[in-house]
Amino acid sequence: MAFDGITIAAVTKELKASLIGGRIYKIAQPEADELLLTIKTTDGGQKRLLLSANASLPLIYLTQANKVSPMTAPGFCMLLRKHLQNGRIVDITQPGLERIIHLHIEHLNEMGDLCHKQLIIELMGKHSNLIFTDDKDVIIDSIKHISGMVSSVREVLPGRTYFVPVTQDKKDPLALDFQSFQSTMTAGNMPIYKAIYGSYTGISPVIAQELCCLANLDGDLSTAVFSESSTGPDLLKKLYDVFSGMMEQVKLGDFSPVIAYENHTPAEYAAFPLSGYPQDRLKPFSSISALLEQYYAEKNTVTRIRQKSADLRRIVQTALERNIKKYDLQLKQKEDTGKKEKYRVYGELLNTYGYGLAPGAKSLDALNYYTNETITIPLDPLLSASENAKKYFDKYNKLKRTYEALSALTQQVKEEIDHLESIQAALDIALLEEDLAQIKEEMIVSGYIHRRGGNAKKVKFTSKPFHYVSSDGFHIYVGKNNYQNDELTFKFATGGDWWFHAKGIPGSHVIVKTEGHELPDSTFEDAARLAAFYSKGRGQDKVEIDYLEKKNVKKPTGSKPGFVVYYTNYSMMIDTDISHLCRVDD
Numbered sequence: 001m002a003f004d005g006i007t008i009a010a011v012t013k014e015l016k017a018s019l020i021g022g023r024i025y026k027i028a029q030p031e032a033d034e035l036l037l038t039i040k041t042t043d044g045g046q047k048r049l050l051l052s053a054n055a056s057l058p059l060i061y062l063t064q065a066n067k068v069s070p071m072t073a074p075g076f077c078m079l080l081r082k083h084l085q086n087g088r089i090v091d092i093t094q095p096g097l098e099r100i101i102h103l104h105i106e107h108l109n110e111m112g113d114l115c116h117k118q119l120i121i122e123l124m125g126k127h128s129n130l131i132f133t134d135d136k137d138v139i140i141d142s143i144k145h146i147s148g149m150v151s152s153v154r155e156v157l158p159g160r161t162y163f164v165p166v167t168q169d170k171k172d173p174l175a176l177d178f179q180s181f182q183s184t185m186t187a188g189n190m191p192i193y194k195a196i197y198g199s200y201t202g203i204s205p206v207i208a209q210e211l212c213c214l215a216n217l218d219g220d221l222s223t224a225v226f227s228e229s230s231t232g233p234d235l236l237k238k239l240y241d242v243f244s245g246m247m248e249q250v251k252l253g254d255f256s257p258v259i260a261y262e263n264h265t266p267a268e269y270a271a272f273p274l275s276g277y278p279q280d281r282l283k284p285f286s287s288i289s290a291l292l293e294q295y296y297a298e299k300n301t302v303t304r305i306r307q308k309s310a311d312l313r314r315i316v317q318t319a320l321e322r323n324i325k326k327y328d329l330q331l332k333q334k335e336d337t338g339k340k341e342k343y344r345v346y347g348e349l350l351n352t353y354g355y356g357l358a359p360g361a362k363s364l365d366a367l368n369y370y371t372n373e374t375i376t377i378p379l380d381p382l383l384s385a386s387e388n389a390k391k392y393f394d395k396y397n398k399l400k401r402t403y404e405a406l407s408a409l410t411q412q413v414k415e416e417i418d419h420l421e422s423i424q425a426a427l428d429i430a431l432l433e434e435d436l437a438q439i440k441e442e443m444i445v446s447g448y449i450h451r452r453g454g455n456a457k458k459v460k461f462t463s464k465p466f467h468y469v470s471s472d473g474f475h476i477y478v479g480k481n482n483y484q485n486d487e488l489t490f491k492f493a494t495g496g497d498w499w500f501h502a503k504g505i506p507g508s509h510v511i512v513k514t515e516g517h518e519l520p521d522s523t524f525e526d527a528a529r530l531a532a533f534y535s536k537g538r539g540q541d542k543v544e545i546d547y548l549e550k551k552n553v554k555k556p557t558g559s560k561p562g563f564v565v566y567y568t569n570y571s572m573m574i575d576t577d578i579s580h581l582c583r584v585d586d
Contacts, residue, residue, distance in 0.1 A: 003058065003123045005097030005173075005202015006250060010271040010288040011060055012094045012101055013253040018047055018062060024087050024105070029077035030067040033143055035130060039089065051121050051130060053143055058128035059296065060101060060121055061289035076143050080132060083107060083117060083140070090116075095164055096172045097202025097250070099123040120162065127165075129156060137162045173200040173247050181240050186227045192239070193219030206268050211246065213276045215239040246272065257291040258282045264583055269295045281579055309427050309436055315448055316427065320420045327413045334406040340399035345370065346377045347392035354385025419446070419482075419560045422506040425536050426481035429508070434463035439481050442561055466534070467584040470526040475513045476581075478534050482562030485509035486555070489564065495551035498524070500531040501564075503544040503571060507535025509562070511550065526581055528574040542573045 019039055025046070026038035034052040041047055048066065052059040073081070087107035094101055103119040116135040122128055130143040139160050146156040154165045171180065184199045185192070193208040212219035215238045226232040249255070249272070260268045260277040268274065269291055273282060285291040349366045350357075357364055360381045368375045379388050426439050438461045443449045465488055466478040477492065479485035485508060489499060493511045498519060500510040510531040512519060524547065532543035548569040555564050 003099055004204035004207060005094075005099055006204075006207055006246075006271045007269075007288065007292075008060075008094055008099055008101060008123065008202070009097060009250050009253075010255040010257060011292075012092055013255065014062065014288050015049070015092045015101070019049070019089050019092065022047065022089050024084050024089070027077060027080045027084065028067070028069040029074050029143075030069045032074070033128075033130075035077070035080075035143070036067055036069075051119075053121065053123075053128040053130045055126040055128060057296065058121075058123040058125065059292065060123065061292040062287075063289065063293055065293075076130075076132075076141055079141050080119070083115075083132075084119070087117070097174060097200075098164060099202065100164060131156060131162060133162045170201040171199060173203060173243070174251065176200075176240075176244050176247055178237075178240050181243070182226075182236060185223050185236060185239070187223075189222055189224050191220050192217060192223055192225075195223050196243070206270055206274070207246075207272070209276060210270065210272065210274055211239065211243055214242045214246075255288065257285040257288045259285070259291060259295050262579060264579070266295050266298050278579075305430055305432070305436065308433060309430060309439075312436065312440060312443065313424070313427055315443065316420055316424050319448055320417065320424070323413055323417050323420065327410060327417060330406050330410045330413060334403060334410060337399040337403040337406065340396050340403065343392045343396040343399065347389045347396065349375075349377060350385050350389035350392065354389060357385040359384075415560060415563070418506065419563070421536065422482055422562050425506040425508075425534075428538075429480060429534055432463060434461065435480050437461060438463045438483055442482055446560075466530075468526075468530060468578075469582045469584060470512070470523040471580065472520050472523045472526075474517075474519065474523045476523075476527050476530060477511045477513070478530050479509045479562075482560070485562040489550065489553055490555060493550040495549065497550045498527065498547060499550045499553050500527045500545055500547045502531055502535035502537055503546045505536045505543075507531060507537070509564075510534070524572070525574060526578075528572055529576060529578050530581070532574050533576040533578045538576055540576070542575055544571055544573055546571050 018041065021042040022039040024037055025040045026036075028036045028038075030036055031052070031054075033054050034050070037049040037051070039047045039049060048063050050059060050061055050063050084105055084107055087105040089103060090106050091104040092101065093104065100120060100122050103121075105117050105119060107115055107117065109115050117140075118133045118135075118137075120131040120133065122131065129146070132140045132142065134140060139156060139158055139162050141158050142156045144156065146154070148155050154163065156162075171184065185195055188195065190198075193205060193212050196208040196211060197203045197205050209219045215235070217235060217239060226236045229235070255271045256273050257271050258269065258273050259266050259282070260270075260274050261281045261283065268277075271288060273284075285294075345368060349368065350364065352369075353364065353366045357379075361379055362381050363379055364377045364385075365374055366377060367373075377388075379385075380391065383391065423439060423443065427436075430436050430439065440449065441461070444451050461483075463480060463484070465480060465484050468476040468478065470476055477488055479488045488511050489509050493499065493513075496514050496516065498512040498514065500512070501507060508531065510527050512523060512527045528545040528547065531545050531547075532538070532540075535543060537543035546566070546569045548566055552568055553564050553566050
């Protein structure tokens with residue numbers, strides 16, 4: 001989710017507690033739209049403040065990490081160094097619940113006079129900016145120049161007067177009163193949560209849904225319920241009490257930042273606990289900066305891996321489309337060979353009944369002794385009965401050879417499609433660059449990618465299978481790709497361990513280590529959920545899972561990586577929710 005006004009209020013409170021009175025020691029501009037301030041705090045320590053006006057990911061938080069800066073500082077950075085180097089931060093403010101933070105800084109100019117400046121960060125998506133102004137709100141410079149050609153609302157250029165742009169008619173929730181709230185919430189007919197975030201500054205859809213949840217309301221209900229239902233006034237009053245209570249917490253700076261996880265992936269964050277999520281999926285933080293740093297680091301990891309795997313995905317998708325077209329064509333050709341049995345029967349019946357055929361006959365009516373029905377056999381009038389029979393047998397033999405050849409080819413192409421889909425599934429669950437390296441090696445060995453430089457040296461891999469612990473304490477391992485699937489099933493697992501896999505679709509091999517113990521039902525279900533989640537059926541409500549003891553799983557000689565066969569198994573339908581399972585970082 002993007003920054004909302006409440007998150008920025010939490011950041012402002014944290015910055016005020018940490019940085020007021022501190023002196024700006026270093027100013028760096030590691031990216032074109034980003035600043036990194038190093039600040040000597042009043043307690044003798046040192047803090048780093050990251051300010052990013054990136055259009056897709058605007059941020060501000062305290063961090064311990066340093067970033068490499070360009071050899072030559074950009075002009076905006078040099079200007080800030082000239083004015084603010086060794087400047088003291090005297091205040092940090094947020095206007096209302098706007099997505100804006102003002103750093104108020106005092107410094108000595110060249111004449112030794114005390115001057116006041118402001119460094120303003122606006123966290124407004126594509127309109128984000130870092131603006132440097134004097135004490136009269138005149139813009140000295142900004143990290144992005146916005147002319148009248150770009151924006152009709154406001155110019156951000158040196159010499160212009162700075163003001164907060166008002167582009168939406170939204171109310172300040174910090175000045176909430178019941179009469180105004182009542183008129184706002186009963187004015188239209190839309191989902192309640194949309195009416196909240198659409199009418200009040202700084203409220204995100206996540207917080208709007210949280211307010212509804214705290215008031216025991218379905219956020220998707222229409223606001224018409226407040227005026228058309230007999231209980232509407234009571235519901236409205238309850239929602240108002242919850243809303244005003246949260247705004248009091250904002251005014252007091254009483255924040256409790258959390259990240260909400262879904263299937264071990266960060267889904268949302270907020271400056272307040274999110275009651276719409278189970279408590280075991282919420283990770284609390286004492287610092288909003290620590291939350292933001294971790295949330296976006298984890299999100300960036302997923303994004304980076306998706307970007308790095310883009311080339312591999314494209315290669316797999318191209319090969320998959322080509323093989324699917326080939327497979328469809330072969331199936332159609334194979335279907336056309338279905339006439340072969342008819343030609344064989346024609347030939348046999350001509351040999352049986354053709355002795356009485358009149359010369360020049362164009363057809364023969366004969367009893368088909370296979371079906372006990374009379375059929376009409378078309379004939380070439382220029383050929384004898386035996387010659388017509390031979391012609392039909394030749395057609396039969398040709399189609400039979402075609403059928404046999406196509407049967408082998410379609411099986412090969414189907415195996416190729418299954419293999420490519422399994423690689424595609426592995427790319428979907430890859431989390432680390434090491435995971436991609438192993439998948440890439442499989443693609444090289446399979447001939448989808450040429451190895452650069454002809455280097456055929458054995459590659460050492462550091463990627464490991466996922467390791468989970470079931471609710472009953474049993475260790476469960478999940479292969480991330482076909483190489484790991486083979487390793488888990490045929491080298492790591494023992495005969496008495498249990499093996500799980502999604503039925504009929506690409507997915508991971510899942511191994512439960514029994515250590516000689518009998519598995520409880522809940523562990524079978526946990527392992528099945530993992531097999532469902534780490535398969536192509538991840539987005540379905542239910543997935544059918546096959547499971548059996550590992551000793552009954554076989555690998556055909558010469559088969560592709562990850563391919564196995566089995567003939568006796570159990571099956572179950574299971575959901576894909578693995579949020580209750582604990583993943584172990586080995």
